[in-house]
Structure formats: structure tokens, C-alpha cells
Amino acid sequence: xxxxxIDFFKIKGFxxxxxxxxxxxxxxxxxxxxxxxxxxxxxxxxxxxxxxxWFIIGPFSNIMEFGELIKKAVPLMFAGIAACVIVKANQxxxxxxxxxxxxxxxxxxxAIYIKLPAVLAVIAALxxxxxxAALFGYIPSKLKSSLNVNEFVSSIMLNFIVLWxxxxxxxxxxxDEVSGDTATKIIPEISKLKVLISGTNITYGLLIVIGxxxxxxxxxxxxxxxxxIKMTGDNQRFAKxxxxxxxxxxxxxxxxxxxxxxxxxxxxxxxxxxxFNWKTLPxxxxxxxxVTIIAKNKPLFVPLAALFIGYLRAGADxxxxxxxxxxxxxxxIQGVIILLIASERFFSSSFFKRLLDxxxxxxxxxxxxxxxxx
Amino acid sequence: MKDIRKVYYPDIVAIKSATFSLLEGExxxxxxxxxxGKTTLMKVLFGLEKPDKGEIFFKGEKTSIHSPTDAMxxxxxxxxxxxxxxxxxxxxxxxxxxxxxxxHGLYDYIKACDLTEELGKRFDMAIDPRLKISQLTVGMKxxxxxMKVLAREAKIxxxxxxxxxxxxxxxxxxxxxxxxxxxDNFTIIIITHKxxxxxEICDRVTIMKSxxxxxxFDVDKISVEEISKRMVGYDFDLSNEKSKLRxxxxxLDVNNVSLEVDGKKRLDNISFSIRERQVLGxxxxxxxxxxxxxDVLNGEINSFTGDIYIDGVSLKGMKVLDIRDRGIAYIPEDxxxxxxxLNGNIFESAIALKSKDKAYRKGxxxxxxxxxxxxGDLIDDYGVKCNSKYDIVKSLxxxxxxxxxxxxxxxxxxxxxxANQPTRGIDIGAVMTLHEKIKKLQSEDKGILxxxxxxxxxxxxxxSVIVLYEGKIxxxxxxxxxxxxxxxxxxxxxxxxxxEEAVL
Numbered sequence: 001x002x003x004x005x006i007d008f009f010k011i012k013g014f015x016x017x018x019x020x021x022x023x024x025x026x027x028x029x030x031x032x033x034x035x036x037x038x039x040x041x042x043x044x045x046x047x048x049x050x051x052x053x054w055f056i057i058g059p060f061s062n063i064m065e066f067g068e069l070i071k072k073a074v075p076l077m078f079a080g081i082a083a084c085v086i087v088k089a090n091q092x093x094x095x096x097x098x099x100x101x102x103x104x105x106x107x108x109x110x111a112i113y114i115k116l117p118a119v120l121a122v123i124a125a126l127x128x129x130x131x132x133a134a135l136f137g138y139i140p141s142k143l144k145s146s147l148n149v150n151e152f153v154s155s156i157m158l159n160f161i162v163l164w165x166x167x168x169x170x171x172x173x174x175x176d177e178v179s180g181d182t183a184t185k186i187i188p189e190i191s192k193l194k195v196l197i198s199g200t201n202i203t204y205g206l207l208i209v210i211g212x213x214x215x216x217x218x219x220x221x222x223x224x225x226x227x228x229i230k231m232t233g234d235n236q237r238f239a240k241x242x243x244x245x246x247x248x249x250x251x252x253x254x255x256x257x258x259x260x261x262x263x264x265x266x267x268x269x270x271x272x273x274x275x276f277n278w279k280t281l282p283x284x285x286x287x288x289x290x291v292t293i294i295a296k297n298k299p300l301f302v303p304l305a306a307l308f309i310g311y312l313r314a315g316a317d318x319x320x321x322x323x324x325x326x327x328x329x330x331x332x333i334q335g336v337i338i339l340l341i342a343s344e345r346f347f348s349s350s351f352f353k354r355l356l357d358x359x360x361x362x363x364x365x366x367x368x369x370x371x372x373x374x
Numbered sequence: 375m376k377d378i379r380k381v382y383y384p385d386i387v388a389i390k391s392a393t394f395s396l397l398e399g400e401x402x403x404x405x406x407x408x409x410x411g412k413t414t415l416m417k418v419l420f421g422l423e424k425p426d427k428g429e430i431f432f433k434g435e436k437t438s439i440h441s442p443t444d445a446m447x448x449x450x451x452x453x454x455x456x457x458x459x460x461x462x463x464x465x466x467x468x469x470x471x472x473x474x475x476x477x478h479g480l481y482d483y484i485k486a487c488d489l490t491e492e493l494g495k496r497f498d499m500a501i502d503p504r505l506k507i508s509q510l511t512v513g514m515k516x517x518x519x520x521m522k523v524l525a526r527e528a529k530i531x532x533x534x535x536x537x538x539x540x541x542x543x544x545x546x547x548x549x550x551x552x553x554x555x556x557x558d559n560f561t562i563i564i565i566t567h568k569x570x571x572x573x574e575i576c577d578r579v580t581i582m583k584s585x586x587x588x589x590x591f592d593v594d595k596i597s598v599e600e601i602s603k604r605m606v607g608y609d610f611d612l613s614n615e616k617s618k619l620r621x622x623x624x625x626l627d628v629n630n631v632s633l634e635v636d637g638k639k640r641l642d643n644i645s646f647s648i649r650e651r652q653v654l655g656x657x658x659x660x661x662x663x664x665x666x667x668x669d670v671l672n673g674e675i676n677s678f679t680g681d682i683y684i685d686g687v688s689l690k691g692m693k694v695l696d697i698r699d700r701g702i703a704y705i706p707e708d709x710x711x712x713x714x715x716l717n718g719n720i721f722e723s724a725i726a727l728k729s730k731d732k733a734y735r736k737g738x739x740x741x742x743x744x745x746x747x748x749x750g751d752l753i754d755d756y757g758v759k760c761n762s763k764y765d766i767v768k769s770l771x772x773x774x775x776x777x778x779x780x781x782x783x784x785x786x787x788x789x790x791x792x793a794n795q796p797t798r799g800i801d802i803g804a805v806m807t808l809h810e811k812i813k814k815l816q817s818e819d820k821g822i823l824x825x826x827x828x829x830x831x832x833x834x835x836x837x838s839v840i841v842l843y844e845g846k847i848x849x850x851x852x853x854x855x856x857x858x859x860x861x862x863x864x865x866x867x868x869x870x871x872x873x874e875e876a877v878l
Contacts, residue, residue, distance in 0.1 A: 223738045224729055231722065234715045241672075241704070241712040242726035243695035 022296075026341065030308075033340040037333045041319075044329050051323035055333075058318035059311050065318065067200025071272070073303075073310030074202075075100070077209045078264025079288025080295060080302040081216055082257040087289070087297050088220065089253030090233035091144070093151045095137050096261035097285025098159035101278060102136055103129035103262030104269035105166045108184050108276035109174060111191035121191040126208070126266045133262025134255050136162055141254035145247040151254065163281055170276060183277035193271045205267040210303065212260060217299040229253045261285060294341055312337060392428075392587045394580050396530070401552060401562045403572040403593075406582035406605055406801065412565045413455070413771075415582070416532050420452045421445040451528030453519040455535045455772075459507045466490045466503035469522050493521050498554055512660055513544035520551070530561045537571060538798055541659050542829065542863045549575050567605070567801045569598045581605055602802055622650030625789050625821045626671075626702075631680035633666055633845075640666040641678065642845040648790060648821035653812070655836030655854065656825040659866050663845040664825045665707065668794045671823075672704050673697045684789065698727070701789030705780050705796045707825075709772070713779035716768040720760060723767055723778055724749040727786045756781040756807055773800035777807070784811050787820055794825040809835060829859055841865040848872060 038052055045051040059069045082096045107129035116124055140158055143149035167182075176185040193203040220226040232239040232249045240246050264284065269276055291309060295301035316330040392415055396402055404412045417423040419430070421439040429436055432448055439445050442452075459468050466486040475485040490503035499517050507515065516536060523531055537545045552562055552575060566572060572579050572593060579596070581588040581604045588604050626648040633641040641663050648654050658664055669675040671682065673694040682689040684700050692700075706712035714723040725745045728734050734741050734748070749763045756777045760770060767775060780796055793812065797805045812835060816822060826832055832839060833854060841849040841862065849865040849872045851857050864870040 222740055222742060224735055224740055225738055227722070227725075227729055227740065231715055231718070231726065234717050235711070237711045238713065238715050238723075238726070240674075240694060241706060243693075243698045243730065244726075245693075245695065 026294075029341045030337075033337040036336055036340070040329065040333055040336075041325060045323060045325050047323065051319050051325050054322045055315045055319040058322070059314040063199055065314065067197065067202050068317075069307070069310050069314040070206060071201045071203075071310075072313050073306045074205045074209055074271070075264055075268045075282075075284045076287055076291050076306035076309050077213065077303050078267065079261060079284040080291030080306050081209070081213050081288075081299060082261035082264060083285075083288035083292040084257075084295070084297055084299055084302055085216060085229075085260065086254055086257035087292055088233045089229045089250055090236070091141075091151055091250060091254055092289070093137070093140055093144075093155045093254045093257065094285060094289070095140055095155035095158050095162075095254075095258055096288050097281050097283070098155075098162040099133035099137055099258045099261035100265035100268070100282050100284045101159075101166055102162045103133040103265030104273075104278065104282075105129075105169070105184075105265075105276050106132035106262070107266030108187055108269050108273075111187045111270065112174075112185050116191075118190055121188075122193065122270065125191050125270060126263050129266030129269075130259040130262040133265065134259040137258030137262075138251070138255055141251045141258075144254075145250045159281060159285075167279055170279075176275065179275060181275070181277055182279065183275040186274050187270065187276070191270060193267060201272070203267075203271040205271045208267060209264070212263070213299055213302055216260075220299065225249070225252060261288065290338060308341075309338070392582070392585070394587055394590060396561060396563065397578075398529075398561055399556060399559045400577040401556055401564065401575055403576040403579040404563060404565045404582060405567055405569070405572060405579055405601060410582040410605075410801070411585045412582050413534055416452065416534065416563065416565060419445070420450060420532060422452075446526050446528065449527060449529035450532070451523030451526055451530070452532040453516070453523060453534065453536065455538065457515050457519055459515060459518060461506070461508040463507060464503065465501055465505050465507065465510075465518055468507060468518055469493070469503075469525050471522075473526065489525070490521070493525055497521070497524060497551065499551060511544075512539045513541070513547070516540070516548065517551075529559075530563070531555070532563045532565070534565045536564060537566065537568060539660060539827065541827070541866055542859060543867060545571075569601055569802075572601065573598060605802065621652040622819060624649050625685060626823070627683040628671075629681045629683070631670060631678050631682060633670060633675065633678040635666070640845050641670065643680075644845075644847055645680075646840055646847070646850075648823055650819045650821055651816055652838070653816055653822045653824055653836045655832040655839040656823065656842060657827070657829065657832055657839060657862060657866060658842035660827060662842045662866075664794065664842060666845070667842070668704065668707070668792055668825060671697075671792055672702070695730075698786070701787070703727075703783040703787035703791050705783045705791070705793040707794040707798075709776050709779045714767050714775055716775075717766065719764045719766055720753070720758070720770075720778060721746065721749045721763045724752050724763075724782055727782060752778070752781045752785070756811075757804070773804050776800050777804055780808055780811075784815060787815055790821045790823065791815055792823045792825070795827065796824070797826075797828065797831060805831075829862060833859075843868045843871075 034056070037055070038048075041051050041055065042048045059065050079096055079100065082099070086093050086096070107125040110128040111121065111125045114124065115121075136158065137155075140149070140151045140154040143154055144151040170184055171182040174184050175182060179185075193205050193208075196202045196204050196206060218226075220230055228239065228244045229249045229252065231242070232244060232246050233253070236246055239249070261284075265282070268282070268284070287309065291302060291305045294308070295305040312334060316334055319325050320327045320330045392411065394415075404416065406412050414423060418425045419439065421441045421444045424440070430439060431437070437448070439448070439450075445451075460471070463471075466483065466489070469490050470486045475482045475489065477485065487503040490501075494500055494503075499521060501514060501517055501521075507518065510518070516539075520531065520533075536548060540548060549571075552564075555562060564571070564576065576593050578590055579593055579601060580590040581601065583605060591601075624647045628644060628646050631641055631644045632639065644663075644667065646654065656664060656667065666675065670678050671689075673689070673692055673696070676691060684697075684702065687700065689697055689700075710716060725734075725740075725748065728745060728748055729740055734744055746763065752758070753760065753763065758770075758774050758777050758781075760774065767778070770778075776797070777800070780793075783793075784791060791812070796812070797808055800808075809831075812822060812824075822835075824832065824836055836854055837852075839849075839851045839854050839857075839862075840847050841851070843866065848868065849870075851862075861870070865872075
């Protein structure tokens with residue numbers, strides 16, 4: 001008998017039915033969220049049709065805008081997959097936020113002050129950004145595993161420490177007086193991530209993050225440390241009982257996730273900035289946790305979730321730019337949509353189950369009718 | 375109940391088709407293997423699960439029971455296998471939970487206590503309503519559960535595996551009370567796979583097998599052998615002979631081990647040794663040091679005094695993995711928390727130990743195909759009932775989870791297997807499989823420490839036995855055959871003690 005793709009998945013514990021339910025659930029949530037958004041726009045806009053056009057169709061209106069969507073999604077993918085690794089170990093280390101910042105700064109400094117040949121310069125900046133972030137990230141994770149200090153709190157505090165170290169550096173030590181801004185010198189062209197698709201702002205960062213996502217997927221499904229991290233996250237008592245070094249795995253997951261976030265910050269700076277001039281936290285780290293929640297913490301769903309948030313943001317930006325809907329209202333709409341989609345339990349699965357059961361019953365009746373007629 | 379069908383989502387059929395009836399004032403046993411659907415069927419009756427098909431007739435009237443509240447209203451109550459009591463509250467609090475007596479709109483605790491005492495008197499279950507649940511023994515907790523159901527004026531009481539955790543004496547007491555209830559015209563359903571109990575107190579027995587009801591019999595008219603044959607579908611010898619094996623070298627040597635937790639002595643000067651080809655039984659009422667003993671042996675707790683040697687090497691200060699590397703394997707008491715990853719799939723729980731084996735990986739990469747085959751073998755070998763290796767562990771029945779955990783550990787027992795309640799709550803067929811495997815281990819020169827509250831299991835497998843009471847060894851028996859079950863029970867409850875010199 002010929003094996004279909006679905007048969008193949010079935011062997012691996014894949015249930016098509018369940019998959020359809022889950023997707024239906026998410027799609028319904030998105031539809032309802034957009035409905036609410038449209039209602040809000042109808043209230044506040046004098047020209048709602050145009051506002052809605054920019055909000056929903058805008059990101060697809062031309063290749064440039066579509067590129068903008070992808071550009072917005074890339075750092076979300078980095079942050080999402082970073083958070084995914086951390087959440088797999090059932091940890092909530094929010095230093096991914098600080099990691100984006102410090103990773104970006106470290107990458108800029110490496111690019112500016114260390115002279116290397118072409119490809120090497122890019123790699124050094126990216127990896128260097130990741131390593132610097134990971135070194136900082138080791139602090140809250142080690143505190144958690146050794147002294148049981150809540151990583152949630154300590155990582156948030158560390159974010160601010162890192163931010164102010166960075167602001168101090170760019171306003172006193174590595175400041176470029178010529179720029180007229182508190183910012184570093186110009187990042188040399190040789191170290192920057194080149195544009196991947198001409199006519200857009202999509203850079204090689206996209207390929208890098210997709211590569212990382214695939215590696216993470218392999219890490220969790222094919223390697224011993226990945227397996228042990230997952231077991232530790234799912235059931236720590238079981239992990240300990242089977243001889244897994246739980247403390248080490250908890251630290252490893254956090255450091256790994258933060259390394260990825262650091263690379264993400266580096267890629268963001270090397271793709272889209274001439275100088276490093278961030279004076280606030282970029283917010284990607286927090287977004288990452290949202291992305292991974294929407295992606296149900298599955299690495300391969302992270303790009304989809306990130307693309308969706310990217311689409312939402314690109315549309316919101318276009319609407320704010322091209323219509324009379326105030327920036328604040330746009331932010332509210334974004335919040336509502338994300339809230340609805342992230343609340344997994346908004347639709348009880350029993351509701352959909354009943355829907356499908358009804359459908360099945362009707363189909364069976366129909367079949368029987370057909371048989372009778374024959 | 376007529377023609378009940380329950381399909382668990384997405385496609386695990388728990389009950390194919392079940393029709394059974396209940397007469398007023400009888401004690402009715404539901405017997406069957408694990409995953410036969412006994413508990414599910416009762417959950418349908420109690421309104422916890424909705425049947426996908428079928429009807430329920432109550433006193434001749436067609437009814438549907440949507441929720442436990444619904445069931446309660448009709449006078450159906452259920453005592454679950456795992457007690458559902460609030461540990462930090464008192465007996466009275468628990469009994470009136472959800473139907474608290476009120477005085478001026480506030481909770482009237484005194485009245486709750488009175489109510490509890492009154493109930494206790496009426497049904498001959500003396501218990502102090504002011505005690506906290508956490509202070510009670512397992513047997514007393516069960517009483518509270520039953521009283522909870524009685525307080526809600528149930529006329530039909532469902533008990534899920536009521537004797538799994540009780541000592542022989544406690545079981546006797548429970549049966550006495552059940553008989554009293556029967557006299558009062560209560561109807562009782564007992565889910566069980568202990569055949570002796572069915573014989574002892576039940577009027578009728580309904581046998582289930584893989585989701586279907588085989589038949590209902592009058593207990594007087596059917597023999598124990600007959601019941602077990604119908605349950606499992608094949609004959610087996612209930613009185614199987616223990617293999618006579620000569621013990622060899624000492625593998626595990628426990629010397630004067632004591633353990634104090636929060637100022638309380640949990641283990642008090644414990645010494646024993648296990649030799650090759652020896653099964654040492656540890657019995658005792660739960661909470662008398664068994665848990666601590668196995669925690670000390672597997673490296674979970676390091677703060678003990680005294681010493682433990684395996685093959686002459688001290689275990690002191692060793693981590694879980696180090697000890698496992700020395701060839702000790704454990705079947706944990708709490709299979710749900712320690713033994714398996716409920717949210718993961720079978721594969722993940724099965725490979726927990728093999729994944730560390732160098733033969734099953736290349737550097738840090740797992741040989742997924744080989745591990746996959748291992749999981750398949752394990753499932754076939756122990757007859758785990760599942761749709762595929764990738765079923766979520768949570769969706770399996772307790773017995774099947776136990777099989778996976780036990781199988782994994784038995785595979786890894788290079789020197790010693792420490793089995794803590796290895797067959798609790800699983801059916802005869804599965805028990806037989808596990809006992810066979812344990813005996814096979816024994817014949818392969820391995821030592822086994824069997825901690826069990828099922829005395830039949832101890833009699834079946836162990837030759838020598840130690841009895842724990844309040845962390846102390848109160849009796850040391852070289853040949854279990856010479857000691858009666860009643861005498862063992864007296865040791866367990868601390869009524870009798872052996873002379874000091876006999877114990878040490």
C-alpha cells in the first residue's frame with residue numbers, strides 16, 4: 001500500500017483531526033479579533049474603509065511593504081525561538097530583552113573596532129553579540145539553579161543593569177561626537193548583513209534565523225541534551241529521578257536561549273542600523289514570549305507566529321501613517337488582537353469537538369442514505 | 375445502564391458497549407483488567423464523563439446524568455481511587471464542603487462538627503471531626519470520603535479500588551462497614567481486581583474486558599478461577615510455586631542507617647543486606663519509612679547517617695546518576711510524578727534511561743531509530759495497551775503507565791531492582807507479567823528489594839521480609855511461609871514487636 005504523507009505523520013503521533021481543530025481555533029480567534037478591531041476603527045475613523053484597507057491589505061499592497069512585514073518579523077522570530085528554548089525547560093528568563101540590547105551593542109562594537117575580512121567580520125559580530133549576551137544571561141540562570149533565586153525577577157532587574165551599562169558606554173566611552181547623537185561610530189559596511197531580496201529591506205538575517213530555528217528543532221528531537229531539557233521542563237521530578245542533571249539543564253536552556261536572543265540583537269543592528277543608538281530596551285525579548293505562546297512552544301510554528309505579529313504591526317504602522325486613526329488607538333487594537341489570540345482557552349475545545357461530532361454524524365447519516373438509495 | 379459507549383477524544387475507545395444493571399441493596403463488584411473500562415463506566419454513571427452513545431435508566435426511568443451534581447441529586451456518590459480531600463482542613467470541613475451549614479450567613483463550624491459526629495454514630499465510623507486530614511491515616515481518609523458521600527444522602531455508593539491502600543485489618547473494618555450499609559439498604563459498587571474480596575463481600579460481579587462487559591454473575595455461583603479466567607481470557611495458576619534459588623554474594627549492604635527530617639526520625643537504625651538471587655520484602659503501613667528508605671537508596675536524600683554499600687562501594691554523597699551507573703534501578707511509588715512524563719509521549723518516558731546508554735547515541739545525537747525499536751519492544755514485551763508509541767502518556771490507564779515505568783526500570787536493573795509498590799492498582803494479567811519479569815531477574819543473579827503493601831505479592835515473591843513501623847525494623851522474618859498474614863498485620867500496626875536481638 002502506498003504511504004501518504006498523512007499516514008507518515010500518523011505514525012509519529014500526529015493526529016490530523018487534532019491539527020485541524022487547533023488551526024480552526026486559532027483562525028477563529030484571529031477572525032474575531034479582527035472583527036473587534038474593525039469595529040473600533042469604525043468608531044474612531046472618518047474614513048474607515050481607507051483605514052481598514054491600510055490595516056489589513058496594506059502590508060500586501062506592494063513588495064516594499066511586504067518586505068517591511070518580513071523585516072518586522074525577523075527579530076520576532078529570533079526572540080520567539082530564544083523564548084521557545086527557555087520555556088521548554090519551563091523557565092521564564094526575561095533577559096532575552098536585555099540580550100537583544102547587549103547583543104546589538106557588542107556586535108556594533110566588534111564591527112567597529114575589530115578589523116576582519118568580509119564574511120569573518122559578520123560572523124564575529126553575530127557570534128560575539130551572542131556570547132556577550134550569554135555571559136550576562138548566565139547570571140540569573142545560575143542564581144536560579146544554585147540558590148533558587150526566581151529567574152523571572154532577577155532577569156528583569158538585569159535587563160535594566162545591562163541597559164544602563166549600554167547607555168553609559170554609548171554616551172561616554174564609545175560615543176561618536178561627530179554624529180550629534182548619543183551613538184557609536186558608523187558600523188562599517190563590510191560587517192553589515194546584506195539585503196537578500198533587492199527592492200526590499202529583507203536581509204540575510206532571515207536566512208540566519210530560519211537556520212537557527214531548524215537547528216533548535218533538531219536539538220530538541222534528536223539530541224540528548226535537548227531531550228533532557230524537555231523532560232526537565234515537562235516534569236522535573238521525573239527528570240531528576242531518571243538521573244538527569246536538572247540544574248545543569250536548566251542553566252543550559254537559559255544560556256542557549258539568551259545566546260540566540262543576543263545573535264538576534266546583533267542581526268537587528270547589523271541589518272537595519274548605521275550606528276548603535278538604542279537608549280531604551282527594544283521590547284523584542286518580551287515579544288518573544290508572546291510569539292512562542294502563540295506558537296504553542298513548537299519551534300516550527302515560531303516563524304508563523306512571528307510573521308503574523310509582523311503583519312499586524314506592519315498594517316498598524318501603515319494605518320497610523322496613512323489614515324486618521326491615532327497611534328494610540330492602533331496600539332490598543334494590537335493589544336486586543338494579541339490578547340485574544342494568546343488566550344488559548346478563549347475557545348473551549350469542547351465547543352469545536354461538538355461541532356465536528358455533529359458534522360460527522362450528519363456525514364454518516366448521509367452515507368447511510370446513499371447506501372439505502374443504492 | 376444500557377449500551378453505553380464512550381470514545382475518548384481523539385480516537386481511543388474506552389468502552390465499546392456496556393450494558394449492566396444494579397439492584398437496590400446489593401454489593402456489586404466490577405472486575406476487569408487495567409484499561410478494561412471499569413473506571414470510565416463508573417465515571418459515566420457519576421456524570422464525570424459523557425457517554426457518546428447509550429442510555430441510563432434510573433428506577434425504570436430514562437435519565438441522563440450531566441454532572442456529578444446531577445448524580446448526587448439522584449443519590450449517586452463516588453469515592454475515587456485517589457482521595458480528593460483538602461489536607462489543611464479538618465474532617466468536618468471536608469465533609470460539609472459545598473453544603474456548609476450556615477448561621478447568620480456565615481459558616482457554622484460547630485454545627486458541621488455535630489453533623490459529622492452524628493453521621494459517624496449512625497454508620498459506626500468513629501472519627502474526630504476536628505482532626506486535620508493531614509493527620510489521618512489512609513484508612514481514616516477513606517472513611518472521611520465515604521462519610522462525605524453519605525452526608526450528601528447518596529443511596530448508591532461507588533468505590534474505586536477501595537482496598538488498594540489498606541492493611542488487612544483496615545480492609546476488614548471497611549468490609550464490616552460496607553455490610554452495615556448494605557443492611558441499611560444502600561447499594562454499593564466496588565471496582566476491584568482483588569478476587570478474594572469479591573468472594574468475601576459481594577453479591578454479584580460484573581466482569582469487563584477491553585471495553586465490553588463479559589457478563590454479570592452471582593458470586594455464590596462462580597469460582598475465583600472462573601472469574602479470573604473471564605477477566606484475563608486465559609488460565610493462570612493462582613498458587614504458583616516460588617522458585618527455590620540459593621542466594622549468592624551480598625550486593626547491597628545497609629548499615630545502621632538513620633534519617634531525620636524536620637526533627638522527626640523517619641528511619642531509625644535500619645540494617646539489612648540483599649544478596650544475589652534474593653528477593654527481600656519490605657512491608658509496613660504506608661508512611662512508616664518506606665518512602666524515605668527508597669529515597670535514601672536512590673540518592674534523592676543524602677543527609678542520612680550510617681552507610682550503604684553496593685558491591686563494597688559506599689553510596690554516600692553519590693548523585694542519582696552515579697548510583698544508577700552502579701546498576702541499581704528503581705520502580706518509583708509515584709508513577710505519575712517520578713516515573714513518567716505524563717504530558718509527553720510514551721517514547722519519551724520509555725527512553726529516559728536508555729538515552730544515556732552509549733550504544734544508543736553518537737556523541738550527543740540520539741540514535742532515534744534504535745530507541746524507537748527499543749520502545750516498540752518494550753510495549754510488545756509488557757503488553758502495553760496503546761495506539762502507538764507516540765500516544766500521550768496521560769491518555770493511558772494507570773496500569774499501563776505502571777507497565778511502561780516498570781519495564782524501563784527492569785531493563786536497566788544490572789545489579790539490584792528496588793521496586794516500590796510495583797503492582798499497585800494494576801490488574802491480574804499485568805501483575806502476572808511483572809511478577810514473571812521480577813522472577814526472571816532473580817534467576818539472573820540480581821537482587822530485588824520489594825516494598826509492597828500487597829501482602830499477597832510479598833508472599834508470592836519474597837522469601838525473607840522485614841517489617842517497618844515508625845521507621846524501625848520491628849520484625850525480621852527469614853521464611854515468610856512460617857508467618858501468617860494476621861501476624862504480619864500485627865507487626866505492621868505496631869501491636870507486636872520481635873525481641874530486640876532478633877531484629878538486630
